[in-house]
Amino acid sequence: MEQTERSNSIEKALRILLCFQAERPSWGVRELGGHLGFSPATVQRVLQTLKTHGFVAQDPVTRRYQLGVVFYAFVHALKGTYPITRTGRPFLQQLMADTGETVHLNIIEGQDRVCIDTVESPQALKASMPIGSRSPLYAGGSSKCLLAFWDPELRERYLQNLSAMKPFTDRTVTDPEVLRRELEEIRRRGYAASLGERNRGLGSLSAPVFDHHGQLLATVSLAIPEIRYQDAIHRNFCVRKLLYAARALSRVMGYESEEATGRK
Amino acid sequence: MEQTERSNSIEKALRILLCFQAERPSWGVRELGGHLGFSPATVQRVLQTLKTHGFVAQDPVTRRYQLGVVFYAFVHALKGTYPITRTGRPFLQQLMADTGETVHLNIIEGQDRVCIDTVESPQALKASMPIGSRSPLYAGGSSKCLLAFWDPELRERYLQNLSAMKPFTDRTVTDPEVLRRELEEIRRRGYAASLGERNRGLGSLSAPVFDHHGQLLATVSLAIPEIRYQDAIHRNFCVRKLLYAARALSRVMGYESEEATGRK
DNA sequence: AAACAATGTATCATATTATGGAACAGACAG
DNA sequence: CTGTCTGTTCCATAATATGATACATTGTTT
Numbered sequence: 001m002e003q004t005e006r007s008n009s010i011e012k013a014l015r016i017l018l019c020f021q022a023e024r025p026s027w028g029v030r031e032l033g034g035h036l037g038f039s040p041a042t043v044q045r046v047l048q049t050l051k052t053h054g055f056v057a058q059d060p061v062t063r064r065y066q067l068g069v070v071f072y073a074f075v076h077a078l079k080g081t082y083p084i085t086r087t088g089r090p091f092l093q094q095l096m097a098d099t100g101e102t103v104h105l106n107i108i109e110g111q112d113r114v115c116i117d118t119v120e121s122p123q124a125l126k127a128s129m130p131i132g133s134r135s136p137l138y139a140g141g142s143s144k145c146l147l148a149f150w151d152p153e154l155r156e157r158y159l160q161n162l163s164a165m166k167p168f169t170d171r172t173v174t175d176p177e178v179l180r181r182e183l184e185e186i187r188r189r190g191y192a193a194s195l196g197e198r199n200r201g202l203g204s205l206s207a208p209v210f211d212h213h214g215q216l217l218a219t220v221s222l223a224i225p226e227i228r229y230q231d232a233i234h235r236n237f238c239v240r241k242l243l244y245a246a247r248a249l250s251r252v253m254g255y256e257s258e259e260a261t262g263r264k
Numbered sequence: 265m266e267q268t269e270r271s272n273s274i275e276k277a278l279r280i281l282l283c284f285q286a287e288r289p290s291w292g293v294r295e296l297g298g299h300l301g302f303s304p305a306t307v308q309r310v311l312q313t314l315k316t317h318g319f320v321a322q323d324p325v326t327r328r329y330q331l332g333v334v335f336y337a338f339v340h341a342l343k344g345t346y347p348i349t350r351t352g353r354p355f356l357q358q359l360m361a362d363t364g365e366t367v368h369l370n371i372i373e374g375q376d377r378v379c380i381d382t383v384e385s386p387q388a389l390k391a392s393m394p395i396g397s398r399s400p401l402y403a404g405g406s407s408k409c410l411l412a413f414w415d416p417e418l419r420e421r422y423l424q425n426l427s428a429m430k431p432f433t434d435r436t437v438t439d440p441e442v443l444r445r446e447l448e449e450i451r452r453r454g455y456a457a458s459l460g461e462r463n464r465g466l467g468s469l470s471a472p473v474f475d476h477h478g479q480l481l482a483t484v485s486l487a488i489p490e491i492r493y494q495d496a497i498h499r500n501f502c503v504r505k506l507l508y509a510a511r512a513l514s515r516v517m518g519y520e521s522e523e524a525t526g527r528k
Numbered sequence: 529a530a531a532c533a534a535t536g537t538a539t540c541a542t543a544t545t546a547t548g549g550a551a552c553a554g555a556c557a558g
Numbered sequence: 559c560t561g562t563c564t565g566t567t568c569c570a571t572a573a574t575a576t577g578a579t580a581c582a583t584t585g586t587t588t
Contacts, residue, residue: 011313067338068373077284077286116333116336
C-alpha cells in the first residue's frame with residue numbers, strides 16, 4: 001500500500017460506519033480491522049466512541065457490532081432536510097395506485113443517482129427499488145432523466161470527465177456520443193424511457209420535477225417489469241400518469257410551468 | 265464549564281452530526297461552533313471531513329451545511345440490521361387497514377422507546393408517529409408495554425435508577441410505585457392501554473412481539489385520537505386486531521406461543 | 529478435560545494529529 | 559467606502575491517536 005493517503009481519526013470513524021451496510025450488517029472488531037487495514041486497537045477505540053453515542057450497538061452476547069438506532073433519528077431528520085420526500089409522498093402513492101407499478105423518487109448525489117423514496121407495487125411480479133440504492137448517471141432511465149434536465153454546466157462537466165462507462169447489462173449505454181443524443185431526445189420528449197439498462201428485465205419511465213427557479217429537484221420514476229413494459233397500451237398509460245404526477249409535484253414545489261421553452 | 269469531559273475528535277464529529285435534526289436541518293459554521301462550544305476552525309475542519317464522505321452537504325450558494333445523502337444508504341442498511349422492520353411491515357399495514365388507525369413499531373434503546381416504523385392512518389384526524397421519535401420508558405402505552413415485557417433484570421435496574429420522572433401531560437405517571445403496579449397489570453392483560461400520557465388527546469394500545477427465545481423484540485402500537493379512543497366498541501375492536509397482529513408477528517419471528525406462563 | 533485458537537478489550541510510551549487564536553477572503557448592508 | 563457579518567486557512571503548541579503487546583473470554587478441537 002502507498003502512504004499517499006493520510007487519514008485523521010474522524011475519517012477512520014466514518015469509513016468504519018460506512019462498512020455497516022445491508023449486505024453485511026454486523027462486524028467484529030478484528031474482522032473490521034482486517035477489512036479496512038486498521039489495527040484492532042484502533043477499531044476497538046473508535047467503535048467504543050461510536051457506541052456511547054448510539055451510532056453503533058453491540059450485541060451483548062455475540063459482542064459483535066451493528067448499526068445503532070440514532071440512525072432512525074436521522075431518517076426523521078432527512079425529511080426536514082429534503083422536504084421533497086414529504087411533499088412528494090402522496091404523489092408517489094397516487095401514481096402507484098394509478099399504475100400498479102413501483103414508484104420511486106431520485107436525486108443526484110455526486111456522480112450518482114440516489115433513490116430517496118419509494119412506494120412498492122403490491123403485485124406479485126414487481127420491481128424493487130430500495131431507498132438509498134444508487135446508480136451512475138449514465139445507466140438507466142431515472143439516471144439519464146436526471147442527467148438530461150440537470151444544470152447544463154454541471155452536465156457538460158460530467159460528460160467531459162466521464163471516463164469508463166462500466167456496463168451493467170448488454171443494453172447499458174457505453175458510448176458518450178450515444179448518451180449525448182439520448183439526453184437530447186429525453187429533453188425533447190420531456191421524459192425518459194429505457195429497458196434493461198441497469199437491471200436486466202426491468203424497464204423505467206422517468207420524469208423531472210423542478211423548483212420555483214426552474215431547477216431540477218428530482219425525478220419521479222416508474223420501475224416496470226419487462227413483460228408489462230412491453231405492453232404499449234400499459235406503457236403509454238403509465239407515461240401519461242407519470243407526467244401528470246411529476247408536473248403536479250413540480251407545481252407544488254413552486255414551479256410555474258410555462259409553455260414549451262420555459263427553462264433556459 | 266468544568267473540564268471533566270474530555271472529548272476526542274470523533275466525539276466532536278458525532279456531536280456535530282447529531283445537531284442536524286428535523287427541527288433545525290441547516291447550520292452555519294460559527295452557528296454550530298457557538299452552539300456546541302467548539303471553535304469555528306474546529307467545526308470547519310470536521311465539517312470538511314464529513315462533507316468529503318457525504319455525511320453532510322454544503323449548499324453551494326448559502327454555504328450552510330445540511331445532512332448528506334449517505335444517510336439514505338443507512339436507511340437501507342437499517343432494514344438489514346433490524347430485520348423486524350421488514351418482516352413487520354405487512355402486519356402493520358394489515359393492522360392499519362383493519363382499524364383505520366396509525367400503527368407503529370417500537371424498540372427500546374437505552375432509556376427510551378424509539379419508533380422504528382410507522383404506517384399512518386389515511387383519516388383526516390389521525391395520530392402521527394414519525395420514525396425516530398422517542399419517549400422515555402415510563403410515558404405512554406408503547407413505552408410502558410416495552411418496559412412491562414422487558415427482561416426482568418434490566419427492568420428492575422431501570423426502575424431503581426429512575427430518578428426524575430418528568431411529566432409530559434397532567435396524566436403522565438410520575439410515581440415509580442404506581443408505574444410498577446401498572447406494569448404488572450399490563451403483563452397480566454397482555455397489552456397496554458393509555459390515554460394522553462405522552463401527548464394530550466392521544467390514546468395508545470400496545471402489544472409485545474417476542475423472538476424464538478421468548479425475549480421482547482418490539483411492540484406494535486396503535487395511536488388513536490381521544491375522540492375515537494373513548495368509543496369502547498372501536499377500542500375493543502382495535503385491541504383484538506392489535507393482539508392478533510402482534511401474535512402473528514411474534515410467530516413469524518420464531519416465537520412458540522405457549523399457553524399462559526410460557527415465559528419465565 | 530485439556531489444549532488451542534479464536535474473539536473483544538486494556539495498557540502505555542511514542543509521535544502523529546488536533547487545536548484555537550489570529551488573519552484572510554468574500555458577501556452584504558448602511 | 560466602511561463595518562460586520564459570513565466561511566476558510568495558517569501555524570506553533572499541546573493534546574490526542576496510535577499499534578505492539580498482554581490480558582480475559584469464549585467456543586472448538588483434540
